[in-house]
Amino acid sequence: GAQHILVTGGAGYIGSHTCKALAAAGYIPVTYDSLVRGNRWAVKWGPLEEGDLLDGERLREVMRAYGPVGVIHFAAFAYVGESMHDPLLYYRNNVAGTVSLLEAMAAERVGRLVFSSTCATYGVPPGNPIREDMPQAPINPYGQSKLMIEQVLKDCAATGTLAAVALRYFNAAGADPAGEIGEAHHPETHLIPLALAAAKGEAEPLTIFGDDQPTPDGTCIRDYIHVTDLADAHVRALGHTATNAGFAAFNLGTGKGASILDIIAATQRVTGRRVPHGYGPPRAGDPAELVADPSRAKAVLGWEARHSDLDTILSTAWNWMQRA
Ligand code: UDP
Structure with missing residues (x-):
């Protein structure tokens, strides 16, 4: 069995x-x-x-x-x-x-x-x-x-x-591409669901935590x-x-970083809506940049990201939020 x-x-x-x-x-x-x-x-x-x-x-x-x-x-x-x-x-x-x-x-x-x-x-x-x-x-x-x-x-x-x-x-x-399940935290604190909710007009404008990080556009970079x-x-x-x-x-991870402004741009591109946003102070405990080198997972597990381009992440998450 x-x-x-x-x-x-x-x-x-x-x-x-x-x-x-x-x-x-x-x-x-x-x-x-x-x-x-x-x-x-x-x-x-x-x-x-x-x-x-x-x-x-x-x-x-x-x-x-x-x-x-x-x-x-x-x-x-x-x-x-x-x-x-x-x-x-x-x-x-x-x-x-x-x-x-x-x-x-x-x-x-x-x-x-x-x-x-x-x-x-x-x-x-x-x-x-x-x-x-x-x-x-x-x-x-x-x-x-x-x-x-x-x-x-x-x-x-x-x-x-x-x-x-x-x-x-x-x-x-992101969320299950078939739309059977998705992200549902209470309270929701994560960037992408909050950006999508702001685009939908169902949440406060997004607050970007910090505009003066040591990154090219001043916002935190994540993978x-x-x-x-x-x-x-x-x-x-x-x-x-x-x-x-x-x-x-x-x-x-994917090995590629995206800034918060990159995420806002991708959210606007995928949803066709504006993401109202403003800036606030940096969040305690948040490093400026975290990007993976995923080569060990590829070499040992044969694993590689296949669904993790920003448009697929945003469109599956948006699809899930639309039906929820
Ligand atoms: N972030 C933000 N505004 C929010 C929520 C998150 O600017 O309302 C930033 C956060 O500082 C971090 C990135 O978005 O740089 C991802 O945060 P999230 O909470 O989604 O995940 P974490 O990195 O904490 O696991």
Whole structure:
């Protein structure tokens, strides 16, 4: 029969798109989600088991019920700004939650893990594009929580009982090209959904955080990567853990940066509408530029971004927002 994969946070944005990709690859994704930040309607390609990561007994019960061959671990809080104001929320949910998950996996002899990490673990990088072997020095508790988890995974992998892959996402964006699922954060703080909502006339004008960054147009540069490309990388990383012990980390980005003004221009081009916008102060904890060198993911996983040109990102996200 088909293999089950436990997907923590499968009701979230990247998690739900990965469940679709897992199902397409012949797996049965079992979503484990507290629904605190996830959406019930986003769970479409396998069962939903409600539960908290910190509830080890519940985790073990779900593992015993399905016998998953591996875990893809998305469940976490992921707002930089929130983490600056409430760091303990991040250390509890993200770090302690992952330790609880790993304890349950060890107890139930589940030995393969793919983990959602982030470019925020690099902090302000010594240069761009960023390679995986560059120093990791986060500048906010969100990034710090993810780096701590990577360290925990390395230590567990070193005992020989865990094969782990950390995927360091750059800026996830876009929506399922078929329009079945998309981004739906509450509150929404991400640039692209806010720019689209402003274009639609359903939100305040967009505030650009900082006009005096050390970048060519003075606004922050990020590497936007389509969520469907991220989903594909998870399926490949899961395969990697079947045949490779130890710990490995991969950057997932396009290798090309876009400024906030580039995003506004692309939003206007794709929607045919103006994006009302103004400038505000820079956001605490935000580096000026983060662009991936994704060559390791290509060499080892055979992964490459295929849906991540700005027009595809914006048009799939706009399509999703129109029907939602
Ligand atoms: N940003 C902005 N205005 C907003 C939201 C975000 O100028 O209302 C900027 C933010 O400072 C960053 C980029 O857009 O440079 C992407 O931010 P987002 O929150 O989407 O993702 P993050 O980089 O925090 O993961």
